[in-house]
Amino acid sequence: MFKIDPARVDLAREFKAKPYGEHSPDLQAVLTVMRGLPIEGKHVLVMTEPHRQWTLARMTGRPPKPELLSNHVFHSLEEAEWFVFKLRWEQITGQPLPLD
Amino acid sequence: MTVLMGYADQVSVAPGETAHFMVSCDGPSRYRADIVRLIHPDGGPDAPPFQEEVIATAVNGDYEARVQEILIGSYGEIPTSPLFDALESFTLQAMVWPTRPGRGRQALLGTWSEAEHTGFGIGLDEAGALELRLGGGAGNVATLSTGVPLMVRKWYFVAAAFDAASGTMRLVQEPLGGSMFHNASPVVIEGHTDLQPTAGSGPFLFAAWHGGDADGRLRTSAHYNGKIDRPRLASRALDRAEMAALAQAAPTAGMASSTVAAWDFSRDISSEHIHDTSPNCLHGQTVNLPTRAVTGHNWTGEVMNWQAAPAQYGAIHFHEDDIYDAGWQPDFTLTMPDDMKSGAYAARLTAGEGTDAAEYYIPFFVRPPRGKATAKVAYLAATATHNAYYNNVGRFTAPLTELYQGRITVMDGTDMLPLDHPELGLSTYDRHRDGSGVCYSSRLRPASNIRPKGRLWNYCPDLFVVGWLEHCGVDYDVITDEDLHREGLDLLRPYSVVATGSHPEYYSKEMLDGMDAWTRRGGRLMYLGGNGFYWRIAYHPTLPGVMEVRRTEDGTRAWIAEVGEYYMSFTGEYGGMWRRQKRPPNHIAGVGFISQGFDASAPYRRTAAAADSRVSFIFDGVEDDVLGDFGAMLGGAAGLELDCYDAKLGSPPHALVVASSENHSNVYELVAEEVAVSHNATDATQNPDIRADMVFFETPGGGAVFSTGSIAYVGSLGYNGFDNNIARLTTNVLNRFLDPEPFEMPPQAV
Numbered sequence: 129m130f131k132i133d134p135a136r137v138d139l140a141r142e143f144k145a146k147p148y149g150e151h152s153p154d155l156q157a158v159l160t161v162m163r164g165l166p167i168e169g170k171h172v173l174v175m176t177e178p179h180r181q182w183t184l185a186r187m188t189g190r191p192p193k194p195e196l197l198s199n200h201v202f203h204s205l206e207e208a209e210w211f212v213f214k215l216r217w218e219q220i221t222g223q224p225l226p227l228d
Numbered sequence: 229m230t231v232l233m234g235y236a237d238q239v240s241v242a243p244g245e246t247a248h249f250m251v252s253c254d255g256p257s258r259y260r261a262d263i264v265r266l267i268h269p270d271g272g273p274d275a276p277p278f279q280e281e282v283i284a285t286a287v288n289g290d291y292e293a294r295v296q297e298i299l300i301g302s303y304g305e306i307p308t309s310p311l312f313d314a315l316e317s318f319t320l321q322a323m324v325w326p327t328r329p330g331r332g333r334q335a336l337l338g339t340w341s342e343a344e345h346t347g348f349g350i351g352l353d354e355a356g357a358l359e360l361r362l363g364g365g366a367g368n369v370a371t372l373s374t375g376v377p378l379m380v381r382k383w384y385f386v387a388a389a390f391d392a393a394s395g396t397m398r399l400v401q402e403p404l405g406g407s408m409f410h411n412a413s414p415v416v417i418e419g420h421t422d423l424q425p426t427a428g429s430g431p432f433l434f435a436a437w438h439g440g441d442a443d444g445r446l447r448t449s450a451h452y453n454g455k456i457d458r459p460r461l462a463s464r465a466l467d468r469a470e471m472a473a474l475a476q477a478a479p480t481a482g483m484a485s486s487t488v489a490a491w492d493f494s495r496d497i498s499s500e501h502i503h504d505t506s507p508n509c510l511h512g513q514t515v516n517l518p519t520r521a522v523t524g525h526n527w528t529g530e531v532m533n534w535q536a537a538p539a540q541y542g543a544i545h546f547h548e549d550d551i552y553d554a555g556w557q558p559d560f561t562l563t564m565p566d567d568m569k570s571g572a573y574a575a576r577l578t579a580g581e582g583t584d585a586a587e588y589y590i591p592f593f594v595r596p597p598r599g600k601a602t603a604k605v606a607y608l609a610a611t612a613t614h615n616a617y618y619n620n621v622g623r624f625t626a627p628l629t630e631l632y633q634g635r636i637t638v639m640d641g642t643d644m645l646p647l648d649h650p651e652l653g654l655s656t657y658d659r660h661r662d663g664s665g666v667c668y669s670s671r672l673r674p675a676s677n678i679r680p681k682g683r684l685w686n687y688c689p690d691l692f693v694v695g696w697l698e699h700c701g702v703d704y705d706v707i708t709d710e711d712l713h714r715e716g717l718d719l720l721r722p723y724s725v726v727a728t729g730s731h732p733e734y735y736s737k738e739m740l741d742g743m744d745a746w747t748r749r750g751g752r753l754m755y756l757g758g759n760g761f762y763w764r765i766a767y768h769p770t771l772p773g774v775m776e777v778r779r780t781e782d783g784t785r786a787w788i789a790e791v792g793e794y795y796m797s798f799t800g801e802y803g804g805m806w807r808r809q810k811r812p813p814n815h816i817a818g819v820g821f822i823s824q825g826f827d828a829s830a831p832y833r834r835t836a837a838a839a840d841s842r843v844s845f846i847f848d849g850v851e852d853d854v855l856g857d858f859g860a861m862l863g864g865a866a867g868l869e870l871d872c873y874d875a876k877l878g879s880p881p882h883a884l885v886v887a888s889s890e891n892h893s894n895v896y897e898l899v900a901e902e903v904a905v906s907h908n909a910t911d912a913t914q915n916p917d918i919r920a921d922m923v924f925f926e927t928p929g930g931g932a933v934f935s936t937g938s939i940a941y942v943g944s945l946g947y948n949g950f951d952n953n954i955a956r957l958t959t960n961v962l963n964r965f966l967d968p969e970p971f972e973m974p975p976q977a978v
Contacts, residue, residue, distance in 0.1 A: 148828040150893045163630040175640035179272030192625050193647045
């Protein structure tokens with residue numbers, strides 16, 4: 129099975145530059161791992177102001193429901209995607225992503 | 229925290245007709261209701277602002293708040309009868325196929341009352357084993373369990389015999405045969421009690437226990453998940469051979485004197501009726517629409533159509549999360565004024581203040597007076613599709629959502645309503661808690677996702693079309709799928725142009741026939757969406773507001789129907805994709821579903837065919853080759869769900885593909901029905917079939933069809949104040965389609 133190589137910081141840079149749209153096959157493989165995480169504990173976004181503000185949340189319980197992480201508020205979806213990408217990178221590889 | 233929600237009993241009303249509005253408001257002591265006409269949805273920063281106008285009506289005002297309850301979970305109910313009350317000894321038996329054994333106590337059948345501890349019944353105990361319960365009044369209860377859990381999704385014969393004279397209770401739990409290996413064993417167990425069950429106030433129920441009264445409605449509990457087939461009730465304790473005789477489809481003559489009821493669920497499958505074949509006529513009805521037309525214990529696998537062998541479809545599949553009608557009391561009733569303009573309306577509810585403020589829209593549509601059109605353009609509101617998506621919970625709880633969406637799952641406050649209130653029920657995109665697909669969806673309950681604000685899907689972006697028509701200043705009527713289903717061609721006949729919303733996915737045969745007939749008689753169809761005309765549905769023959777879909781052998785499916793359960797119970801029609809039933813969307817729209825992806829939208833690029841004089845009107849004043857590289861739905865006009873031209877599937881040979889989208893991402897995958905053999909060239913970066921095709925073709929009788937093949941398309945109409953190439957070319961089409969000058973079918977190419 130494919131495993132994310134923590135040395136491939138170039139893929140993280142690629143994602144940060146363009147979170148939506150066509151990605152390289154190697155980045156797509158990374159995203160498939162990240163997006164395929166189990167629903168329990170998965171990060172989601174709650175639109176706290178229509179189309180203008182999103183708050184990070186985690187799915188918890190059975191059936192799962194979002195638990196707001198109110199200290200993480202975003203004003204663009206791209207910003208939120210990058211934040212969650214970094215969280216998942218560390219969660220899966222065990223190493224923090226050395227990028228802001 | 230304020231919890232505010234409601235629903236209406238009508239989705240489409242004409243002037244002079246009446247709609248009742250039901251509201252539940254938890255928190256504040258009062259709420260406010262205003263009738264509004266919706267002019268433009270809240271589409272975010274890349275769309276014109278939200279616009280609604282308050283319509284002065286007699287119902288606008290403040291109301292006393294109250295909480296109304298939803299009693300979810302299906303069951304069968306046989307009214308109270310002296311025949312039940314008179315029983316001293318008895319045998320209860322059935323074939324059962326449990327789908328959640330071991331998940332709490334679950335009722336099978338009997339008069340047992342949880343509220344009164346009276347009556348008798350068999351069910352599954354906490355561990356999933358067969359259990360008999362006898363009640364002699366408060367706290368006076370006798371139980372006997374086999375102690376052996378039933379296996380999930382396996383047919384069993386279960387029975388309980390009680391002999392009042394000896395106080396003997398006997399349970400029989402026998403796995404039925406089949407081709408699957410298993411190590412389940414038959415269990416027979418006996419016990420003794422001095423208790424004699426006493427009659428309570430409740431009815432005889434299947435799949436639930438009497439739980440008392442809920443403001444005049446029956447409260448039920450211990451809902452069973454699974455199938456029940458051939459339930460029987462006898463007036464004495466039968467031995468095993470007698471039980472076998474009673475279990476026959478037609479109980480043998482020797483059993484006649486002991487048979488109290490022999491219910492046959494294979495009768496009246498399309499209805500809510502439960503039929504008792506015994507002379508006692510202990511008939512009843514189902515409540516909250518458990519699934520019918522499901523395979524029974526004796527299904528051979530050689531018959532797929534329940535109408536061909538109803539005796540093999542004598543089961544009903546009950547679910548703890550089935551719901552049909554929330555059954556609330558009306559809060560206010562609006563009779564549409566005679567001069568009420570046809571349009572998209574809602575009852576806007578508001579309650580609470582500050583952080584406790586809540587807002588909720590109950591949408592409805594006002595059609596023109598019956599038998600009369602008030603405009604040449606009709607906007608066809610996709611109420612069938614809206615209904616299919618009612619309270620789509622799986623979108624947020626399914627593990628695959630983020631993979632196929634290609635982005636973090638986003639929800640808003642209203643989306644969370646059905647997560648916090650599962651009694652609101654599910655959509656046809658969900659699975660029941662037992663894993664089986666939800667094939668019925670009713671609009672007689674509050675919906676979280678049918679509103680003009682928030683996340684852009686279906687109802688909300690469909691209003692972009694309303695906003696565009698408003699901007700054009702053209703007169704238009706609003707008609708709905710339910711109207712089209714009932715009235716067919718008659719509904720469409722007066723109109724020159726019909727415009728769809730973003731995603732008219734669900735069509736009954738009556739709807740499709742009406743649309744097809746109209747386009748063959750000079751009608752001009754503007755299909756402004758993606759993945760349209762895709763699933764075949766049925767509306768219930770008598771119950772209002774409920775539709776059925778069976779996600780059968782192929783297609784992009786949120787669940788897959790059980791084998792043998794492909795024919796719809798409401799009508800007996802074969803379910804599934806229209807593509808598998810000789811009527812692919814390509815026939816009526818020129819394009820058909822090819823791919824979906826939800827990370828980013830893309831623009832179209834004009835093709836060489838756009839230079840054809842037949843389509844010069846489309847591009848009048850449009851100089852750009854790149855069309856729709858902007859929009860409120862992921863930044864482009866082509867996205868979310870895409871349709872392409874495909875001659876093999878019946879796209880008209882004379883159709884012109886005037887523009888095609890390009891550069892879709894890896895997230896856009898080929899739809900399942902296009903992949904016969906697995907391969908790895910299925911995403912848009914590698915597969916040229918994945919694109920939205922903008923198509924025009926003429927139809928007989930001087931009509932024409934213009935299709936965009938993309939859900940995102942409508943989100944580009946209002947960009948830059950409607951000053952953009954998508955709005956321009958779409959308006960060009962509208963104007964030409966309004967021109968009575970007939971379109972000429974082009975000669976066949978030779």
